[in-house]
Amino acid sequence: MNILMNPSAYWLATSLFALLAFAPLQDKGATKPEKGRQEMASETKVRQAAVAGSFYPADPKVLSTMMDGFLAKVTGPMVTDPILAVVAPHAGYEYSGPVAAYTYAALKGHKYSRVVIIAPSHYVSFDFSSVYDGDAYATPLGNVPVDKVFARELQKMSSTMQLSSQGHDPTSAGGEHAVEVQLPWLQKVLGNFEVVPIVMGDQSYENSRALGVALAKLIKASGKEGETLVLASSDLSHYHPYDDAVTIDHKTLNALQAWDYFSMSRNFQSRIWEACGGAPIVAAMIYAERMGANQARVLKYANSGDVTGDKSRVVGYSADVLVKANGGKAEETPFSLSEPEKSELLALARKSVESVVGKDELYMPTASADATLNQERGAFVTLTIAGGLRGCIGYTAPIKPLYLTVRDTATHAALHDPRFPPVTAAELPSLAYEISVLSPLRRVTDIQQIRVGEHGLLMKNGDSEGLLLPQVPVEQKWDRLTFLEQTCRKAGMSSGCWKDEDTDIFAFTAVVFNEHKF
Secondary structure, eight states, X not given: OOXXXXXXXXXXXXXXXXXXXXXXXXXXXXXXXXXXOOOOOTTSOEEOOSSBTTTBOSSHHHHHHHHHHHHHTOOSOOOOSOEEEEEEOOXXXXXXXXXXXXXXXXXXXXXXXXXXXXXXXXXXXXXXXXXXXXXXEEETTEXXXXXXXXXXXXXTTOTTEEEEOTTTSOBXXXXXXXXXXXXXXXXXXXXXXXXXXXXXXXXXXXXXXXXXXXXXXXXXXXXXXXXEEEEEEXXXXXXXXXXXXXXXXXXXXXXXXXXXXXXXXXXXXXXXXXXXXXXXXXXXXXXXXXXXXXXXXXXXXXXXXXXXXXXXXXXXXXXXXXXXXXXXXOOOOOOOOOHHHHHHHHHHHHHHHHHHHHSSOOOOOOOOSOTGGGSBXXXXXXXXXXXXXXXXXXXXXXXXXXXXXXXXXXXXXXXXXXXSOOOOGGGGGGEEEEEEEEOOOEEOSSGGGOOTTTOEEEEEEXXXXXXXXXXXXXXXXXXXXXXXXXXXXXXXXXTXXXXXTTOXXXXXXXXXXXXXXX
């Protein structure tokens, strides 16, 4: 009887599985801990395996053989660049194992003495990142000791983290699997290591940032930068038809490769994109960036439909690595617009404003036949009258196809810019339109990277946020320093906010065009 879980990380086990989840592991065939690892004393706190026998085999020999089989099927070149962080799925091995194997095959030959696993909480809610307060996690392959010194120091770095068993210890709702399922894989490919298990109860950008920054600071201070691996445990979309899932998941993966974790976080929180471990992915990217990583590589993507053949409701999985490549950059697909595409968008913006102002009706365009205009992109629409600003609103994140983004932002610029009263019907003939289509956002690590006339800036510190488009400093004849200061002011902060270590500065480029060009 095959008792491996169904592909969803959320499905509960049957009563047999529940018994397995809450009983201490007593598999007579379990191997002893690896050489050099002492047996945990009876008074120590060991988190017992909760999903052995359901998400993966409880028998260590069967488990090891299964993982070897998946690893043997991995194809493609080895990852030779330093790997600072990885992403691996956490569903039942039968379903996500063929993808997870790509993450773990990439780790072969790399040495780590500590692995920080960041996972979401599936069964209990709490408003902090729970750093496990016990001594070890158990798997059929033996106990993995917790780096308790590192765990204690980490939770001191931010009020968003606590030493806790919440999210780790099984409850009546279920046994959390997102950390546990990664451990046998790590035991298989790394051998001896210590683990720092973290379960995020709050998946906000602020919590992801606090965790990523704290990890980078603590690891840099330790002087052992190359000895720690950060692992984000996450599946992707859930329960969509196969083709829809592939489309949704590749939006996430495209942003990953463009290193636009800010848009990822926003779209995860808004449920526009899906990843149950979205915040762990964002935290891992923030950590890796501060440690020098500059490329995100998707090694493998698939979903449960590729295993079961049932493509009606699937769960997506990806294997990803964040590496420090010499001279490397985040991969970004070049973007441009043809003159006919620009004309179509400008006409769409004008029709949208004329409809909502003149007829009090939201303009309903027919779906664009242009593939480029169907790409999801952030964009701003700027309205002017005789050269004076009359409204400007946009989407910074890619949340809709470009043609609908232009429809929405033109409508909002006309009616909802808080700096101006709504546009009137009498003003419609005088309006001029300009559209700015944004690239993915990338955090600025050195202000010398900012090029006036090419880059726009988004400044964020807590709840304060402001954006200026690339054309603004050119029109105002600002230098780089003034551009930074004015973006701070746009965010409602002091002009020197860009120097604050809690301020994130994101840069972007834009394809800017207006009616004067035609």
